Amino acid sequence: MLLWLLLLLMLLLLPTFTLLRQQISLEARLLWLANLRHRVAWRVLCWAAAWQQRRLEQTTLCVEESQQQALTWCLQRAWGPRCSSKGSTDMNTFRNRLPLTNPSQAPEEENEVHLPPPTSNQYSGEASVQATLLGLVALNKAYPEVLAPGGTACVTPTSPWPSPLPWPGSVLSWARPPGTKDTEALLLVALRSPGLRALEAGTAVELLDVFSGLEVKGEELAEAIAAGNTGEPLPKRAAELREALKQGSRGLALRLWPQLRVVVTLDAGGQAEAVAALGALWCQGLAFFSPAYAASGGVVGLNLWPEQPHGLYLLHPGAPFIELLPIKEETQEETAPTFLLTEAQRGEEYELVLTDHVRLTRCRLGDVVQVVGAYNKCPVVRFMYRLDQTLSVRGEMTGEKMFSEALAQAVGQWPGAKLLDHGCVESSILDSSDGSAPHYEVFVELRGLRNLSEGNRDKLDHCLQEASPHYKSLRFRGSVGPARVHLVGPGAFQALRAALASCPSASFPPSMPRVLRHRHLAQLLQRRVVS
Structure with a gap:
């Protein structure tokens, strides 16, 4: 259906192309065509996002059914010699046959055997697609024009968007050297564009490293911009970079990119401190947005509210399968019963328990969330801290x-x-x-x-x-x-x-x-x- 829609659009626009070829210069035609491709791609993305929004409404209204389907999918994908519950997707049977596990208690070597290697496409599945599509639309609504052509740059090889986009993504994406894996090369491209409105990085700690490296290699980068190592020489822009660096760390991002409005990174464990440091120094005065909260098992939370200063996430009822373990003064009994999403109580804290198709285990993530609201019948949470990051030399348990x-x-x-x-x-x-x-x-x-x-x-x-x-x-x-x-x-x-x-x-x-x-x-x- 999408292919037929694109073909129809091209046929309707063909007479316009013919007329414009006769009236405007080659450079103007290329610019006009680029803007047209961007508008078409954005409309396709919005259409896909609207479809995913309807899917999300359905799954969050029918949470029990959605979680049952997620559990069935995980079990069917993981069936093998290690699966003792083959043939049954009953939740009580599943809980009884698969006890809770805590990977932080296992030796590092054992974890290395079972964890899958990283990939360039971080996550797959409906949750990651929804986080990307709905996050882009919500970001554009909260900060108009940030996704306009040339308005966004990613300065790390990894992207904050959990799912890569097909054709619309290649049209809407920022200027980036094809296939580059070098952070310095990406930063150089971003520095050549003073009109950026959004700055992206895989995670906040990666962006912290980028800004620290910028201060160390600032003169080298300025020389590369002045010499035109990645394009035409820009001596004026190089001078602006040198002057911005002379004024110190605080507010550096806004001095380099005066129209910058938002920083986009992917949220995960241990990122809050980097966000605080960035907000107090280099990115002072800018908003931060994370489209999702992710763990090694997949996307567990979607952020539909970019305007919120502290990330709020909708726990997704699809795969991976999520359970909630109640927290009582930062400790829990190993035999304590877990809750499903519909059983979550507002104001209470829970540890996330994840089951995915890669490792058929009910894995305690150690990530603690507090329920702050609801979206239809699904809990909306704020991530608080991690239980596995605890110091104890005499049994004192400093969390x-x-x-x-x-x-x-x-x-x-x-x-x-x-x-x-x-x-x-x-x-x-x-x-x-x-x-x-x-x-x-x-x-x-x-x-x-x-x-x-x-x-x-x-x-x-x-x-x-x-x-x-x-x-x-x-x-x-x-x-x-x-x-x-x-x-x-x-x-x-x-x-x-x-x-x-x-x-x-x-x-x-x-x-x-x-x-x-x-x-x-x-x-x-x-x-x-x-x-």
Whole structure:
């Protein structure tokens, strides 16, 4: 049907093409034709999005049926020697025969065996298609003209849109060297276009690395623009880049692209800190939008509200199959019953449980969501924190949310400091106790502070004691030593991310760890300590 629609449009426009060829120059004809192709592609995309919107309305109104179909699809795709529930898609039978699993408890080598390798097309399935199509339409509605020709640039090899688009995508896409995998080349193309309205990156941590690299290689990039390495020489634009860099990090994006309105990245575990750093420094004054929340098993949440300052996501009732495990003070019993989407209660927190067709396991993701509303009969959630990012040297269980808040409070007391990234290690991983009590080793990358005084380092431990009575009690008895804070040099966490991505089993998007469990990763940061 889509093909016939395109053929009809071309036949109707053929007389216009003939007339225009006789009246306007070649350059004007090419520009007119490009704009026409863009308008046609956008209409096709809107038509497809409207169809997917109707599908979403249907599935979110009939949630029980939609989840049953998702479970059946996952089981049928995964049937094999490991599937003990073959022949039955009853949810109670499924839950009884497949116990909950927690991949964070497995050794790294075992995880590497079972995880699928990353692919350029991050996800497949209806949820990823809907996230892309509905996200593009919602973004264009919230920020008119951002998707106009030449208005968008992606500066990373990976895209924030979960599903690649066919023909409309190639017409609507930004200028990009064909097949390029080089971040620097993509950034150079974006820098040559001062009229950008939207800046895209695979994830927020990747964009953080892009801006950090821009400050380091700014002069080199300016010379390439002036020399015309990727097109005609643009000495004036090169001068604008140099002047923008001279004024520092804060607000750099808007100085480079005065019409920029929104930053688009894909949300996943561990991205909030990078978003905060970008918003406070390079992307100050800009809105952020993530079309979806993704995990290694697929797209689990759709963002239909770009105007919301903090991402709200509709939990999709299709594949992968989602269950909700109630949270009680950040702990749950292994035998606690899971809920389906229709059973979610507003205001409550749940851990996501995912079943996909790649690994037939009911996998506890560790990602905790809070239900904040409903879309038809499906819950709308906000992602809160991750249970698996927990520090414990004496059974105290310092979770990601508590630690992040304590660290933010401590950094707020360090004059001029802005936190870019951090990672934590239990002292036993690095054998750093040296006969003293076990403790936390904390690595931070900062902007605005080159050295940490002993007084500044002590503030984190004080904030942790204020946040956790249990930790304070252990510190008072001497069972736990004071947290040791180390300042790492620029690029340390970029190197950590490169090491994580180089693993053959690395998934996309990368779930940025805050607690490192493996010595070689902790030592990578340890070697880059500057204070």
